[in-house]
Amino acid sequence: MHRLLAFSLVLAALSSCQRAQQKSNAAAPPPPVTVAKALDTELIEWDEFIGRLAAPQAVEIRARVSGYLAEIHFREGSDVKAGDLLFTIDRRPYQAVVDRTQADVERAQVRLELAKMEARRAKALIESKAIAVEEIDQRNQALAEAEASLRSAKATDSQARLDLEFTELRSPISGRIGNVLITQGNLINGGTNNSNASVLTTIVSVDPIHCYLDVDEQSALKYRELRRLxxxxxxxxxxxxxxxxxxxxxxxxHKGHIDFVDNRLDPGTGVIRSRALFPNPGGLMAPGFFARVRIPGSGKYRGLLVQDNAVGSDQGKPFLYIVGQDETVKQVPVELGPMHEGMRVVKTGITKDDRIIVNGMALVRNGTKVTVKEELEMKTAMLPAAAASSTKQ
Incomplete structure (x- = not known):
C-alpha cells in the first residue's frame, strides 16, 4: 500500500516537471543570430611557391696589375655606385713606366721630324741630280722606320698609361659590397687573363632583386592550358x-612580375625553373633569403566570399547555415575554394542573395527558427563585434 502511494507521488512529480518544461520551451524566444550576404567579387586563384632571392648581377673585384695594396676607399657592407673608387694599388712603379714611355714617344717624334727633313732635302736634290737614287731610297726607308717607331712608342705608352689607370679599382656596377679579402699593405697578383689574380672583394646588385622558384610539372601544365584557353x-x-x-x-x-621561365623541365627533379623580378628600394631584401611567392593560378572569374569561421563541418563535409524568408535555418552543403584576402571562396552551394549566419551558429540547428538581430556586409562581419558595430554606425 505504501509502495503504491510512493509510486503515484513520483508519477505526479514527473508529470508536473514535463508540463513546466513544455511551458518553458513554448515561452523561449528563437535564438538571435547575425547574418551577412556573401561578397560577390572578381577573383583570381593564386598558387604559392617557396623561392630563394638572388642578385641579378654579381662581380668579383680582381686586380688587373700587380703591386702593393695602398688604400681602401669604402666601408665593408656598404652600398656603392658604378664608378666609385674602391682600391688603389701603389702607383709609383707604373708612373715611372709612363714617364719612360712618354720620353720614348718624344724621342721617336724627334727622329721622325729629322727623317722627314732628310726626305724632303733628298727630293729637292734629286731634281738637280745632285744625289744618287740609292740615297733617296735609303732616306725614304729611314722615314718609314721613324713613323713605325713612333707608332710603336705610342702603343707602349698607351699600355703603360692603361696599367697606371688599373692601379685604381672602381666599381663596375651599383650594389652592395662585401668584406675586404686582402687587407691594406699586402702584395696582390694581377692580370687580365690570370686565373690566379687576387680577388679583393665582391659586389652584388640588390635593386631590383631576383627570386628563383621551382614550378612543379602539374602547375606548369595547368599554366600552359590556361594560356591555350x-x-x-x-x-x-x-x-x-x-x-x-x-x-x-x-x-x-612585395609586388613584382615573372621575367623568365626556363626552356625545359628538369627530368631529375620534375620542376621547371622560373624567375620573378621585384623592386627592392633600400635593400631590405638580400640575396640568399628564402621567400614565399605566389603567382596567378587561374583566370579571372566572379566568385563568392564568406567569413571563414561561418563555415561549419558535418563529418568532414563543409556547410553554411542559411536563413530563409520565414526565419528558418537551412543547412546547405558547399564546395569551398582557397582563401582570398582573409575570406573563404565558396564555389557552389549558395547564391549572392542568401543570408548566411556569421554569429550565433552554436545556437541553431537545421530547421530551427531564429531571430535576425543584425544584418551586416560580409566585410563588416569579418571585424570583431565592437568594431563591426562602430563600422555600421
Whole structure:
C-alpha cells in the first residue's frame, strides 16, 4: 500500500516537471543570430611557391696589375655606385713606366721630324741630280722606320698609361659590397687573363632583386592550358604578376612580375625553373633569403566570399547555415575554394542573395527558427563585434 502511494507521488512529480518544461520551451524566444550576404567579387586563384632571392648581377673585384695594396676607399657592407673608387694599388712603379714611355714617344717624334727633313732635302736634290737614287731610297726607308717607331712608342705608352689607370679599382656596377679579402699593405697578383689574380672583394646588385622558384610539372601544365584557353598570358607576351613575402612578413607586400621561365623541365627533379623580378628600394631584401611567392593560378572569374569561421563541418563535409524568408535555418552543403584576402571562396552551394549566419551558429540547428538581430556586409562581419558595430554606425 505504501509502495503504491510512493509510486503515484513520483508519477505526479514527473508529470508536473514535463508540463513546466513544455511551458518553458513554448515561452523561449528563437535564438538571435547575425547574418551577412556573401561578397560577390572578381577573383583570381593564386598558387604559392617557396623561392630563394638572388642578385641579378654579381662581380668579383680582381686586380688587373700587380703591386702593393695602398688604400681602401669604402666601408665593408656598404652600398656603392658604378664608378666609385674602391682600391688603389701603389702607383709609383707604373708612373715611372709612363714617364719612360712618354720620353720614348718624344724621342721617336724627334727622329721622325729629322727623317722627314732628310726626305724632303733628298727630293729637292734629286731634281738637280745632285744625289744618287740609292740615297733617296735609303732616306725614304729611314722615314718609314721613324713613323713605325713612333707608332710603336705610342702603343707602349698607351699600355703603360692603361696599367697606371688599373692601379685604381672602381666599381663596375651599383650594389652592395662585401668584406675586404686582402687587407691594406699586402702584395696582390694581377692580370687580365690570370686565373690566379687576387680577388679583393665582391659586389652584388640588390635593386631590383631576383627570386628563383621551382614550378612543379602539374602547375606548369595547368599554366600552359590556361594560356591555350586565353585565360593567362605567357611571360614572353606580357608581365605575369608575382607577389612575395619574406619569412617575417604577413600577406604578400612585395609586388613584382615573372621575367623568365626556363626552356625545359628538369627530368631529375620534375620542376621547371622560373624567375620573378621585384623592386627592392633600400635593400631590405638580400640575396640568399628564402621567400614565399605566389603567382596567378587561374583566370579571372566572379566568385563568392564568406567569413571563414561561418563555415561549419558535418563529418568532414563543409556547410553554411542559411536563413530563409520565414526565419528558418537551412543547412546547405558547399564546395569551398582557397582563401582570398582573409575570406573563404565558396564555389557552389549558395547564391549572392542568401543570408548566411556569421554569429550565433552554436545556437541553431537545421530547421530551427531564429531571430535576425543584425544584418551586416560580409566585410563588416569579418571585424570583431565592437568594431563591426562602430563600422555600421
Amino acid at each position: 586565353g585565360q593567362r598570358a605567357s611571360a614572353l607576351d606580357e608581365q605575369i604578376p608575382a607577389e612575395m613575402a619574406l619569412a617575417n612578413e604577413q600577406g604578400y607586400p
